[in-house]
Amino acid sequence: MPDKECSPGYPGQTEIFSENMKMIGPGALTNRILARDSSRGSDDPFAPVLAWAKNGQPVMTAGGISLHSSYDPEREADLWAGEALSAGDLPKEGVLVLGLAMGHHIVSLLRKSSCPVWVFEPDLRRLRISLSFMPWSSFQGRIRFMTELSEIAGIPPGIRLLVHSPSERTCQNGYAAARKMVGSILEDSICSLRILVVPPVYGGSYPVAQGAANGLLAAGHRVSFFDAAPFEGALRAIGAQTSLDLHKRQLQGIFSGFMDEMVMARVLSVKPDLIVALAQAPMSPSLLKRLREMGYPVAYWFVEDFRLTTYWETVAPLVHDFAVIQKDPFLSLLSDIGVRGRYLPAAADPKVFFPRELSAADKSLYGAHVGFMGAGYYNRQKLFPQIADLGLKIFGTEWNLSDPLSRNMPLPNRRMSPDECARIFSATDVNVNLHSSVYHNGVNPDGDFVNPRTFEIAACGAFSLVDHRSLMGELFVMDGDSPEVALFHDESSLRAGALHYLKHPEKRAEISRRAMERVLREHTYEIRMGQWIGEMIEEGLRPANPGMTGRWPVDGLIARAAGDDGLVSFLNRFRHMGSVGLDEIVAGIAPGQDDITSEEATFLLMKEFSGGPG
Amino acid sequence: MESSIPDVYPAIEGVGTLLIQRARPGDLIQSLPLLERAMESSDRVGLLCSPDIAAWARELSVCRMIMTLPGVHPEEGFSGAYPKWKALVGELRGGHWERAVHLNNDGGGVALLKASGIRERYGFERSIDRRTFGGRVPGWPEYLVSSARGLRQKNRLHLSDVWREFLPQGPRQTADHAPVRGGSDSSPVVMVLSGRSVYRSLAEETLLRIIGGVTRQTGRRVILSGRPDEWESGERIRRLSGDHVRNMAGKTSIGELDGLIREAALVISPDTATLHLAAWRGIPTIGLFFGGASPHETGARFGARVSIVSRMDCYPCGGEGSGCRTILCREQFDGDLVGRVAASLLAGMPLPPSTPDLLILRGREGDGDFNTQEISGELVLKSGDPERESAFSGALFRRFFLRLLPGKRALDPLSRAVGAFGTLSDEKTVSALLKIRRGVDLYRAMLSSPVGRRVALVNEFPGIWPIANHLLLCGDVRDDAGGGGDLFERRSSALSFLSEEIDEVLSGAVPERGPFRSIREEVLVHAG
Known part of the structure; x- marks a missing residue:
């Protein structure tokens, strides 16, 4: 039966509705149409209302806005359909139209073409009104209505998407998800996201951020890196100005606000599809909320110990995806606050950490029988004196220079670059890798996550003795005939291990080789980022402009361009690349050249007007 | 719509x-x-x-x-x-x-x-x-x-x-754009509720005051115009204002809006498309300017046009980019004053004078067919305030930019441009203008100097940055746009005129300082 929104008395209204329902036939859609829709309350500002155009045809308004011309909706519909057809023949697979309204535009399209037409309209009220007045049954076999997102997945590839703008303006949320879903079906583009990486201002996560950025690039994404390092001096200077904690907090708050705006300015400039933030990234909860409201997804990689740094409680619920380097109990705690954490262990960047050929000077400076590269945490300061007599060399910062251990530091408290770290690892016979702890005297018996250094030393083809961690076994073979790591559990096993492997360089070489192969095979940033982004895409993450930011297989484009000799000739230039993105196409158009072909001009305009969110 | x-x-x-x-x-x-x-x-x-x-x-x-x-x-x-x-x-x-x-x-x-x-x-x-x-x-x-x-x-x-001016003037000159239309005695006043953002939108209380003032002073009906989402706001205003107000916010198509405006006696609006449409149709307008909108650049351009402008110290601001959370300038429009301006405009009578809070500007054709704003009444400037310096320098710089244009045009006499600012007597403004004068002369002498030297000069004479900024960014180009003459010559000439006009303003300001000559000598010594 017609809905309450319909005006009684229109000639044949009931019969029209019946015929249309017969055309739709029994099934889920019919049940939805005939059920009372109580999900939308009277406070819906865009509730559809039947209205009448000046020429007597039925139209529809929503929120006071007419969805069709109030003078001559048929003529307007003909213009709409004409524009759709002027862009080229409609594919034989058909057309998907987002937005039904009363449907005049679709009727016109059906009359002017012969292909199938799918219509997606999430507002059942609009559908009911349309079914009461429009002659859909006369197009039986060519028209199909969809009201659920899941139904879109069933449409064939190759269709063209059309949008009824007035409908979209009055039902925006209803179409956004449909657009994204359609975008992923229409093009067999290779998904290449525009990603902004936000590192911390300084700290251990900074090189991880650099590695992640390199990994994302290697995985084929377009990466921008928000380098906050220039602001390190400012942040550190805050502590030097005053000893009053209140003042320090105030200043840090102001600094935080400033960094928020810096990040936002970059986001608005780059318009990324995804923001990858690392632990301690200068992004306050307020900024994260703004980004979420603006539609910019943030994937946060929390590469810290959840027990020591607890700001994850505030940050995790505000981001699109929260990746961690620990498992339970952390994942359970996240679940308790409604966040589905994702385990993503650390990795190495093989572009930075690779085996080095060292000069005599490097060997002299960096080389040692036993060495350590890292910060002077409590447990290291406690344990290392026990092996200082083994020819120990220590590099890194935050060591107590009044401690006798300082004699083992060739470059006391100097920050070492990643390249220097790689040289240290390569030059050292036995690299000691003791995970940090602020209160254990040596090894943390409950330690779980594996630090980046483990992978970095391995990637350099160097040997390390690592303290046991509960998650190590998932990442490296720990024992058996072909171990990939050498472990210690306490002070005595560290000393024994060091002495043993110093005497057996062939064993060091074997373990190192296997470890390096394992890292290059499974533990690089490229692999991690590829896995992470891939999982998010499977779960529904889509580029803001999937059709424009993706890469297209060139052969596919050429096949689709058949008949357009100019376009085919143009695309042939890119055949050797296999796949091509819009940026690369446009980059090939000489900037100073005035005479460009119409194909070049077309791609130039597509690039300029492809836009993005925000 | x-x-x-x-x-x-x-x-x-x-x-x-x-x-x-x-x-x-x-x-x-x-x-x-x-x-x-x-x-x-x-x-x-x-x-x-x-x-x-x-x-x-x-x-x-x-x-x-x-x-x-x-x-x-x-x-x-x-x-x-x-x-x-x-x-x-x-x-x-x-x-x-x-x-x-x-x-x-x-x-x-x-x-x-x-x-x-x-x-x-x-x-x-x-x-x-x-x-x-x-x-x-x-x-x-x-x-x-x-x-x-x-x-x-x-x-x-x-x-x-x-x-x-993007296009050279063609051989056929069009007549003055649109005849002034005043509507009939019964034509209503159209009040536009808001523009594209909160920085171009008046607070509801302000609108109520304005409508009250207009209906009291003119006796005319008021029709509210705006977007569909402003319907409810319009309804609130209508209910509080009474029967002489009709709400048509969101009820008109573009064509119907055009028709509504053509039948209006007057349109009152912030900086909106409707204001410009009314001006284009020759309907008298009152533009309300606050936030980042300036009547000099986006006021009504045609017809009988008045702008009422905020005189807050922070005006004009960056508008949408300013980050201002209070936007007090939206609330300071005096309904009675707006009503009196409306009544004067409709009756063809002199406008009320500006007040300490609001500037009243009347637009006219001047300076060789460019839109010119005249202050209603003698403007009482706040002594020692940057507004005084800004008023004088603004008028002088405008004339400089007009002289840069290709082609000849007759500018209004200088006395008309600065007359409403009153006698220049405060030391601070005199000193500022003297410094600008000095900077202009030095810049003119350095027109052929390397960019670095000219930038250094601007750092020392920041008062000349508006013109220096323009000249530096436009570079040393030959003028191919028609109109004749080398652009370099035109720039030099414009700078020279600017310098002379500053002298003229100053000579009228401080006769007790001694002969005009002594000021010129001081400048020449520094320029040497």
Whole structure:
């Protein structure tokens, strides 16, 4: 039966509705149409209302806005359909139209073409009104209505998407998800996201951020890196100005606000599809909320110990995806606050950490029988004196220079670059890798996550003795005939291990080789980022402009361009690349050249007007 | 307001001028003087615009040929987008356009120019922020449209006039644009509720005060106009105001709005497209300016036009970019004052004078066919306030920029430009003008010097930055736009006139300092 929104008395209204329902036939859609829709309350500002155009045809308004011309909706519909057809023949697979309204535009399209037409309209009220007045049954076999997102997945590839703008303006949320879903079906583009990486201002996560950025690039994404390092001096200077904690907090708050705006300015400039933030990234909860409201997804990689740094409680619920380097109990705690954490262990960047050929000077400076590269945490300061007599060399910062251990530091408290770290690892016979702890005297018996250094030393083809961690076994073979790591559990096993492997360089070489192969095979940033982004895409993450930011297989484009000799000739230039993105196409158009072909001009305009969110 | 859907591209005949305007409806209407100038020298004029303003262009019949950018949606991908853009390229290249004028300083429009293949280009033909198509900043007048807001406050050149000057004047001169219309005694006053953002929207209480003042002083009905989402606000105002107010917010199409305005006696509005439309139709207007909007650049351009302007210290601000959370300037409009201005305007009587809080400006044609604002009554400037210095320097700099234009034009006498500011007697302003004078003379002597030296000079004489900024960014270009003369010569001459006019202002200000000559000598010593 017609809905309450319909005006009684229109000639044949009931019969029209019946015929249309017969055309739709029994099934889920019919049940939805005939059920009372109580999900939308009277406070819906865009509730559809039947209205009448000046020429007597039925139209529809929503929120006071007419969805069709109030003078001559048929003529307007003909213009709409004409524009759709002027862009080229409609594919034989058909057309998907987002937005039904009363449907005049679709009727016109059906009359002017012969292909199938799918219509997606999430507002059942609009559908009911349309079914009461429009002659859909006369197009039986060519028209199909969809009201659920899941139904879109069933449409064939190759269709063209059309949008009824007035409908979209009055039902925006209803179409956004449909657009994204359609975008992923229409093009067999290779998904290449525009990603902004936000590192911390300084700290251990900074090189991880650099590695992640390199990994994302290697995985084929377009990466921008928000380098906050220039602001390190400012942040550190805050502590030097005053000893009053209140003042320090105030200043840090102001600094935080400033960094928020810096990040936002970059986001608005780059318009990324995804923001990858690392632990301690200068992004306050307020900024994260703004980004979420603006539609910019943030994937946060929390590469810290959840027990020591607890700001994850505030940050995790505000981001699109929260990746961690620990498992339970952390994942359970996240679940308790409604966040589905994702385990993503650390990795190495093989572009930075690779085996080095060292000069005599490097060997002299960096080389040692036993060495350590890292910060002077409590447990290291406690344990290392026990092996200082083994020819120990220590590099890194935050060591107590009044401690006798300082004699083992060739470059006391100097920050070492990643390249220097790689040289240290390569030059050292036995690299000691003791995970940090602020209160254990040596090894943390409950330690779980594996630090980046483990992978970095391995990637350099160097040997390390690592303290046991509960998650190590998932990442490296720990024992058996072909171990990939050498472990210690306490002070005595560290000393024994060091002495043993110093005497057996062939064993060091074997373990190192296997470890390096394992890292290059499974533990690089490229692999991690590829896995992470891939999982998010499977779960529904889509580029803001999937059709424009993706890469297209060139052969596919050429096949689709058949008949357009100019376009085919143009695309042939890119055949050797296999796949091509819009940026690369446009980059090939000489900037100073005035005479460009119409194909070049077309791609130039597509690039300029492809836009993005925000 | 409803908007219609885009037409298919019309058939194109003959040669002509294509205007590319992709901003907002208000910008479209402010482009109409340029459109008229294009018609002076072309047999055919077309408009290429964004879908958002195409409906306005069609319903207002701004020109016969209107093309719309394709409504491409990102999810359409290559299959959907390529045919549409290809069709547009085909229409542009097959349209036999002799010349194109690009009105928006962005890469998209520059790309359209390039894609069109049209040889003769005016306006923003290069975009400074695009490495691919970058180049030097174009000369006057394009730069002035895109320049920093502070500079646009100084040059005080109306957007319509600047855009109009993108094209050389044609052989056929059009008559004054539109006759002034006052409506009948029973015609209503149209009150526009708001503009594109909160920085162009009045608070409801302010609107109530204004409506109260207008109805008391003029006795006329008031019709509220606005967007569909303002309907409820309009209803609240109507209920509180009484029977003489009618709410039509969101109830009119563009064509119906045009009709409503044509029948109005007066339109009162913040800086909105409706204000500009009313001005274009010759309807008397009162523009309410606050936030970041300035009547000098975007006030009503035609007809009997008055602007009531905030005099808060922070005005004008960055508008949407200012971050101001209080926006107090929205609330300071005195309803009684607005009512008296309305009554005076309708009766053809002298306007009330400006007040300490609000400036009343009347627009007129002046300075050789440029929009000029005159202050109503003698302006009482706040002693020692930057407003005094800004008033004098603003008037003087404007004349400098007008002299940079190619072609000859008669500027209004200097006394008319600065007359309303009263006698210049405070030391601070005199000192500031003296320093500007010194800086101008030094800059003129250094016109051929390396850029670094000129930048250093500006650091020492920051008061001259509006003109120096313009000259530095425009570079050393030869003037190929017609109008004759080397641009270098024109710049030197404009600087010289500026210097002399500062002298003239100062000589009238401080006779007790001794002969005028002593000031000139002081400047020459420093310039030496």
